[in-house]
Amino acid sequence: MEALFADVIMPLSIPRLLTYRVPKEMWNEVFPGSRVIVQVKRKLYTGIVRNLHHQVPEGWEALYLVSVLDIAPILNPIQLEFWDWLSSYYLCSPGDILNASLPGHLRLNSDSMVVLSAENTSLPENLSPKEEAIFIALHEKGSLPISEVEKLLNQVTVMQHIKKLMDKGLVTIKEEIKESYKPKMEGFVSLNEAIDQEQLGLLLDNLEKKAPKQVDVLMRFLQKGQPFSKNKQEVSKSDLIKGLDGADTALKALEKKGILLLYEKEVGRFGFVAEIQAISELSPVQEEKLNEIHQLYQNKSVVLLKGVTSSGKTEIYIRLIEHVLQSRNEILYLLPEIAITAQIISRLRKVFGHQVLVYHSRLSQNERVDVWRELIQRQQKNEKLVIVGPRSSLLLPFYDLGLVIVDEEHDPNFKQQENPRYHARDASIWLALKHKAKVLLGSATPSIESWYNAQTGKYGLVELNTRFGGVALPEFKVADLKDLNKKKQMKSIFSPELLEAIKTTTEKGKQVMLFQNRRGFSPSVECQSCSWMPQCTNCDVTLTYHKNSGQLRCHYCGYSSVVPTVCSNCGDTQIKTVGFGTEKVEEELSIFFPNLKLGRMDLDTTRSRAAYDRIFSAFSSGDTQILVGTQMISKGLDFANVGLVGILNADAMLGFPDFRSFERAYQMLVQVSGRAGRRKEAGQVIIQTKNKNHPVLKWVMEQDFTSLVQHEFMERQKFSYPPYCHLISLSLRHVDNRLLDRAAFQFSKDLRQFFGERVLGPAYPVIPRIRNQYQNCIMLKIEKNASYAQAKTILRNCIDKFKASEFRAVQVSIDVDA
Numbered sequence: 173m174e175a176l177f178a179d180v181i182m183p184l185s186i187p188r189l190l191t192y193r194v195p196k197e198m199w200n201e202v203f204p205g206s207r208v209i210v211q212v213k214r215k216l217y218t219g220i221v222r223n224l225h226h227q228v229p230e231g232w233e234a235l236y237l238v239s240v241l242d243i244a245p246i247l248n249p250i251q252l253e254f255w256d257w258l259s260s261y262y263l264c265s266p267g268d269i270l271n272a273s274l275p276g277h278l279r280l281n282s283d284s285m286v287v288l289s290a291e292n293t294s295l296p297e298n299l300s301p302k303e304e305a306i307f308i309a310l311h312e313k314g315s316l317p318i319s320e321v322e323k324l325l326n327q328v329t330v331m332q333h334i335k336k337l338m339d340k341g342l343v344t345i346k347e348e349i350k351e352s353y354k355p356k357m358e359g360f361v362s363l364n365e366a367i368d369q370e371q372l373g374l375l376l377d378n379l380e381k382k383a384p385k386q387v388d389v390l391m392r393f394l395q396k397g398q399p400f401s402k403n404k405q406e407v408s409k410s411d412l413i414k415g416l417d418g419a420d421t422a423l424k425a426l427e428k429k430g431i432l433l434l435y436e437k438e439v440g441r442f443g444f445v446a447e448i449q450a451i452s453e454l455s456p457v458q459e460e461k462l463n464e465i466h467q468l469y470q471n472k473s474v475v476l477l478k479g480v481t482s483s484g485k486t487e488i489y490i491r492l493i494e495h496v497l498q499s500r501n502e503i504l505y506l507l508p509e510i511a512i513t514a515q516i517i518s519r520l521r522k523v524f525g526h527q528v529l530v531y532h533s534r535l536s537q538n539e540r541v542d543v544w545r546e547l548i549q550r551q552q553k554n555e556k557l558v559i560v561g562p563r564s565s566l567l568l569p570f571y572d573l574g575l576v577i578v579d580e581e582h583d584p585n586f587k588q589q590e591n592p593r594y595h596a597r598d599a600s601i602w603l604a605l606k607h608k609a610k611v612l613l614g615s616a617t618p619s620i621e622s623w624y625n626a627q628t629g630k631y632g633l634v635e636l637n638t639r640f641g642g643v644a645l646p647e648f649k650v651a652d653l654k655d656l657n658k659k660k661q662m663k664s665i666f667s668p669e670l671l672e673a674i675k676t677t678t679e680k681g682k683q684v685m686l687f688q689n690r691r692g693f694s695p696s697v698e699c700q701s702c703s704w705m706p707q708c709t710n711c712d713v714t715l716t717y718h719k720n721s722g723q724l725r726c727h728y729c730g731y732s733s734v735v736p737t738v739c740s741n742c743g744d745t746q747i748k749t750v751g752f753g754t755e756k757v758e759e760e761l762s763i764f765f766p767n768l769k770l771g772r773m774d775l776d777t778t779r780s781r782a783a784y785d786r787i788f789s790a791f792s793s794g795d796t797q798i799l800v801g802t803q804m805i806s807k808g809l810d811f812a813n814v815g816l817v818g819i820l821n822a823d824a825m826l827g828f829p830d831f832r833s834f835e836r837a838y839q840m841l842v843q844v845s846g847r848a849g850r851r852k853e854a855g856q857v858i859i860q861t862k863n864k865n866h867p868v869l870k871w872v873m874e875q876d877f878t879s880l881v882q883h884e885f886m887e888r889q890k891f892s893y894p895p896y897c898h899l900i901s902l903s904l905r906h907v908d909n910r911l912l913d914r915a916a917f918q919f920s921k922d923l924r925q926f927f928g929e930r931v932l933g934p935a936y937p938v939i940p941r942i943r944n945q946y947q948n949c950i951m952l953k954i955e956k957n958a959s960y961a962q963a964k965t966i967l968r969n970c971i972d973k974f975k976a977s978e979f980r981a982v983q984v985s986i987d988v989d990a
Contacts, residue, residue, distance in 0.1 A: 175193060175226065175228065176193070176194040176196075176224060176225075176226060177191050177192065177193055177224070177225055177227065177228070177229070177234060178191070178194050178202060178208070178221045178222075178223070178224055178237060179222045179223040179224075179225070180192055180210055180219035180220065180221055180222065181219055181220040181222050181255070181266045181267065181270050182212070182217060182219050182267050183217055183218065183267050183270050183271050183274075183279050183281070184212070184217070184265075184267045185265045185267050185268055185591070186265055188266075189222055189223075190210070190212070191229050191234050192208075192236065192237045193235065193236045193237070194224070194236075194237055195236050195237060198237060201243075202224065202237070202240055203221065203224070203245045204221050204222060204223060204224060204247075204249065204252060205220065205221065205245030205246060205247035205248060205252055206221045206240055206244075206245045206246070207220060207240070207242050207246060207278065208237050208238070208239065208240050208241065209237070209238040209239045209349060210237055210238060211235055211238055214347055215281070215282055215347055216238060216281065216282035216347050216349055217279075217281050218278070218279045218280045218281060219270075220247060220252075220270060220274075221245075222252060222266075241280070246278070246548065246569060247569050248569055248570075248571055250570070250571075250603075250606050250607060251569045251570065253606065254599075254602070254606065255269045255270070255273070257602055258592060258599060260964075261988065262592050262593055262986075263964055263967070263968060263988055264591050264593070264986070265591075268591045268592040269567075269592055272564070272588075272591075272592055273567035275541045275544060276537045276540075277352045277353035277538060277540070278353070278544065281349075282348055282349050283317045283318070283348055284317065284318045284345055284346075285315045285316065285317055285345065285346050285347070285348045286306070286315060286317075286318065286334055286343050286345055287314070287315040287343060287346055288307070288310040288311060288314060288315070288342070289341060289344060295307060295311075296340070296342065300333070300336075302333045303333050303336060303337055305324060305325065306325070306330075306334065306337060306343075307343075309321075309324055315348075318330065318331075318334075321333075321334065352537065353537070353541045355538075355542075356438065356439055356538070356542070357436045357437065357438055358409070358410070358436065358437065359408070359409035359410070359436050360406045360407065360409060360434075360435055360436070360437060361407045361412055361423070361432050361433065362399070362407070362432070362435075363397065363399040363432060363433070364430055364431060366430075367431060369400045372390075372394075372431075375390075376390060376391075383422065383425065385416070385417070385419065385421075385422040386422040386426055388416055388419070389412065389413070389416065389419050389422045389423055389426060390426065390431070390432075392412060392416065393407055393412055396411065396412065409434065448523070448525050449522045449523060451491065451494060451523055454484075454487060454488070454491060457636065457638060458484050458487060458488055458636070461477070461479075461488060462488050462491055462492065464634045465488070465492065465612065465634055466495075468632030468634065469632070472632035473601075473604065473605055473609075473611060474601055474610075474611040474612075474613065474625075474631045474632065475610070475611070475612050475631060475632035475633070475634060476581075476613045476614075476615075476618060476622050476623070476625070476626045476631045476633050476634070477612055477613065477614045477634050477636065478615065478616070478618050478623075478633070478635045478636070478877075479614065479635070479636030479637075480616050480637055480638070480645065480875070481616045481645075481842070481845070481847075482639045482846060482849075483637075483639050484636070484639075485579075485614050485636065486519065486579075486810075488636075489577050490519075490520070490523055492575065493520075493558060493575065493577075494523075496574040496575040497527075497556045497574070499574065500573070500574020500575070501551070501554065501555070501556055501571070501574065502551075502556075502558075502559065502570050502571065502572050502573045502574060503557070503558045503573075503574060503575045503576075503577070504559050504566065504570065504573060504575070504576045504577070504600065505520070505558060505559065505561075505577045505579065506561070506562065506563065506565065506566065506586070506597075506600060507561065507562055507580070508562065508579070508583035508585040509583070509804070510532045510533070510534050510784065512579075512580075513530065513532060513560060513561065513562070514788055515788060515810060516560060516579075517530055517560055520558060524558050527555070527556050527558050528558045528560060529543060529546060529547065529557060529558070529559050530543075530561060531543045531561040531564065531565040531568060532564060532565065533562070543568070544568065547559070547568055547569065548569065551571045562585070562596075563585070563586055563596035566596050566599060566603065570603070572607070573603065573604060573609045574607070575609055575610050575611075575612065576600045576601075576603070576604045576609060576610075576611045577611075577612045577614065578596070578597050578612070578614065579614050579615075580615055580843075581597050581613040581615045581618065581619065582617055582618055582619040582622070582839050583839075584836065591985070593985075593986070593987045593988065595989055597613065597619075597622075598989065616842060616843065616846060617838060617839040617842050617843060619835070620835055620885075620888070620894070620895060621894055623881055624895035625895070644849070644854035645849075645854065645875060646817070646845055646846075646849050646854055646855040646856055647855070647856050647857070648845070648857045648858075648859065648872070649669060649856070649857070649858045650858075650859050650864045650873070651667035651669050651670060651858055651861070652861070652862075652864045653667065653861060654862045654863075654864075656668070663764070664760045664763075664764075665752050665757065665760055666764070667858070669858055670820075670858045670860065671764060673818070673856060673858055674764075674765065674798065674816065674818070677815040677816040678765070678768055678797050678798070680815065682813055682814065682815030682816065683791065683794070683796070683797055683798070683811065683813045683814050683815065683816075684797065684798045684814070684815070684816045684818065685798075685799050685800075685814055685816070685817045685818070685844070685848070686761075686799070686800045686801075686817075686818045687801065687803075687805060687806060687817065687819050687844045688752065688753060688754050688757050688801075688820045688821060689802050689803050689821075689824060689825065689840070690751075690752075690753040690802065690821075690824065691716075691727075691753050691754050691774040691776055691802055692716040692717060692725070692727075692753035692754070692755055692776070693717045693718055693719035693749065693752070693753055693759070694749035694751055694752055694756055695714065695716055695717075695751040695752075695753065696714040696715065696717065696749075696751065697715075697717050697736070697747050697750065698747065698748060699739035699741065699742065699744055699747055700744065700746035700748055701739065701742050701744040701746060702739060702741050702742040702744070704739050704740060704741035704742065706733065706736060708726035709731055710726065710729045710731050710941075710942075710943050710944045711728045711729050711731070711941055711942045711943065711944075712941040712942075713726060713727075713728060713939055716753065717735065717749055718755060718776070719755055719756070720755060722734070722735065728942050728943070729942065729943045735747075752820075752821075754772055754776075754801060755772070755776070757800045758770055758800050761798060761800070765798070768797045769790075769795060769796050769797050769798075770796065770797070770798050770799075770800065771787055771790055771791055771796035771798070771800070772787075772799070772800045772801065773800070773801035773802070773804050773805055774801060775802070778804070787799075791811060792811060794813065803840060803844075805844065805847065806840055806843045806844035806847075811847065814847050814848050814849070814855060815848065815853070815855050815856065816848060816855060816857075816858070817845055817847055817855065817856075817857045817858075818857075818858050818860070819841060819844060819845075819858070819859045819860060820860050821861075822837075822841065822860065822861040822866075823862055823863055825837040826863065826866055826869075831888070831891075831893050834867075834868050834880065834883065834884065835880070837868050838868050838871060838872060841859070841868070841872045842872055842875070845857045859872075859873075867879075892953055892955070894989070897953045897956060898953070898954040898955075898956070898960050898963075898988075898989065899952070899953060899954075899990045900951075900954065900963075900967065900986065900987065900989075900990065901949060901950075901951055901986075901990035902919075902949065902950040902952065902984060902985070902986060902987075903947050903949050903985040903987070904916050904919065904934070904947065904948045904949075904950070904983065904984055904985075905945045905946065905947045905948075905982065905985070906945065906946060906981065906982045906983065907944055907945055907946070908946075909940075909941075909946040911979070911981075912946050912948050913934075913948065915948075915974075915979035916933070916948040918974075918977075918979065919934075919950065919970070919974050919979070920933060920934050920950050922970050922973065922974065923950065923952065926966050926970065927954075927963070927966075930952055930953045930954060930955075931950065931951070931952055932950065932952075932953065933948075933949055933950040933951055934948045934950050935948070935949055936948055936949070937949050945983075951990075952967065964988070967986075971984055
């Protein structure tokens with residue numbers, strides 16, 4: 173009989189699959205998509221079986237699989253194909269895809285355990301103090317993970333001490349798999365089945381005088397559990413004892429007497445109560461656009477919905493979800509970031525109730541595993557599902573995907589910035605086509621690439637150019653900072669127009685949103701004599717001042733230091749802050765408007781999971797009158813009472829050295845402006861700038877998307893940038909900048925042998941050094957009529973050759989469709 177082999181995807185950044193022999197007793201247990209435990213050297217890993225075959229590996233003997241973790245595969249064939257495509261298209265390893273997709277608690281890797289040899293029971297002589305400490309600890313516990321030995325000795329490098337103990341035959345090292353996932357358990361109470369209704373009545377009579385608190389617990393249990401009716405049910409322990417003094421002690425006494433049974437069982441983490449509401453009626457315009465989408469889906473798989481801010485795109489999404497769920501089981505609703513999910517989830521659950529599942533990186537590892545399990549279990553029951561989340565939710569195991577909605581499809585957050593560097597919008601289109609599903613891309617400010625695809629007929633296009641209810645677009649005003657500073661009319665960081673507008677708006681009972689796309693108190697501090705600024709020790713950036721913590725921090729590596737009182741360059745003590753961030757805006761506002769309640773939304777205030785909901789709730793309810801924030805407040809949020817939006821420094825976005833800077837600035841400014849006046853009255857937007865004649869500001873104020881697109885199409889075609897070519901960015905990194913320079917020169921030379929003038933660089937980026945590593949960048953442009961797949965094959969070969977050279981220590985990162 174032929175041997176059976178499995179090609180396994182490993183959770184390692186290696187370019188290929190590893191082949192293992194399947195033990196005969198596992199032949200009926202292993203399938204493509206199953207998790208298996210395999211060994212690499214001495215360590216054990218969780219891998220995913222990709223293929224099963226009978227081809228014997230050449231030149232080496234395959235190890236056996238250690239064990240199988242799943243009764244049934246956790247990944248289906250389409251999801252495995254999706255992983256293959258992601259790895260091939262984005263030039264990353266299969267292991268990168270596995271690590272990005274599977275929750276950490278589904279990836280069981282072994283811990284190295286130090287184990288005391290069985291024959292050694294007494295303390296040997298001639299041990300060093302640290303060896304003796306390890307031996308005594310092992311004598312007490314039997315075994316310790318390496319991490320515990322590090323804590324015991326209070327040092328990171330402990331292997332030299334363990335090695336000496338191993339040489340003396342006192343200890344060994346073994347690998348041990350640990351299950352990290354813990355299901356949520358809850359205590360429940362039920363009546364002992366041996367007790368009938370008559371016996372219980374006698375027990376109550378007997379307990380009434382002796383133990384009245386036990387009677388109270390029993391009476392509540394009878395009320396909630398109804399043990400003698402057809403609708404009898406177990407009762408949650410927490411519900412049973414809530415609000416009853418001494419109930420916990422009384423309950424334990426009833427258990428001891430054999431009257432009630434206490435036990436724990438696994439419960440889901442996604443229980444919630446949602447009052448289902450009828451779907452809102454669409455306006456005639458919305459109804460017309462929904463019909464257009466349905467018509468386009470007869471011939472197109474992807475439709476772009478361009479709808480101005482507050483035009484009611486979400487209501488169209490809900491109607492489309494309702495329609496697709498009649499024939500298909502799964503809908504994926506992608507959002508650019510977690511900040512938007514709370515509001516959208518609330519709206520969806522009011523319509524679809526428990527059918528809505530949420531997945532994102534702020535969930536705990538246990539919760540992420542529960543989403544995977546819940547998704548698979550509901551699929552087995554053929555239940556309808558709406559999955560909501562940011563880009564990571566695209567990697568869940570879908571079985572019957574019918575529709576993908578990519579809301580705010582233009583948003584850069586859909587692009588993953590670490591391996592695997594996939595774009596969720598583009599990848600979702602491939603996945604949807606594989607499921608024969610439809611895709612709806614929605615935005616008030618579509619990306620240039622999507623707009624190009626719609627204009628050339630690749631996508632269908634539907635435009636919604638009026639706000640819901642006929643509300644007018646906001647009125648725009650520009651505050652010329654150059655002129656105001658010249659006349660010395662600026663009041664701190666606010667123009668007189670903006671301060672007056674805040675005062676007028678809040679007096680009317682309306683709310684204000686102020687946008688500054690930089691967190692912290694000040695971007696830097698500066699010596700007034702010599703202009704010296706404190707720098708990060710690990711990165712080529714100035715440190716940002718955070719007043720609340722009294723620290724200077726690097727937003728790239730996390731390095732922090734105290735604020736200097738003396739200039740390190742000239743010794744002067746005149747050190748002042750330069751520029752402003754959201755923290756300073758909040759502080760300055762409290763001086764001008766001491767009686768108003770302020771809120772701030774940025775990375776510093778939303779680190780905890782509940783912070784988003786708390787800030788949203790306070791602003792939605794009107795408890796917060798002014799909300800200051802970064803780009804988090806710019807998209808997808810629907811607040812009914814916002815009358816004014818202030819953009820404090822538009823210039824910061826306009827001069828960024830990137831070919832997408834005009835596009836990104838326009839999108840950001842239009843999106844944040846769209847938060848104003850979303851109900852009955854038109855809102856107001858005040859833009860503070862030193863460059864009032866900038867074309868992007870003109871296009872924003874006139875809501876002139878057409879002029880932006882014409883400008884971008886012309887510029888990008890002229891200089892060969894997307895959408896007129898494919899762009900692959902290569903980043904080379906090393907701690908030695910001289911070695912890096914030589915490596916980048918040689919690598920670009922090798923690339924030019926195949927790609928010629930399509931290669932740009934090498935060149936250092938705006939920030940040359942991050943986390944003590946210098947980076948040098950090379951850009952590769954591939955025209956649309958060339959074979960993109962062939963170009964990537966050549967590129968991969970060049971990288972393999974480069975890694976086999978003297979520059980193997982130089983890291984190479986690939987960003988496809990940068």
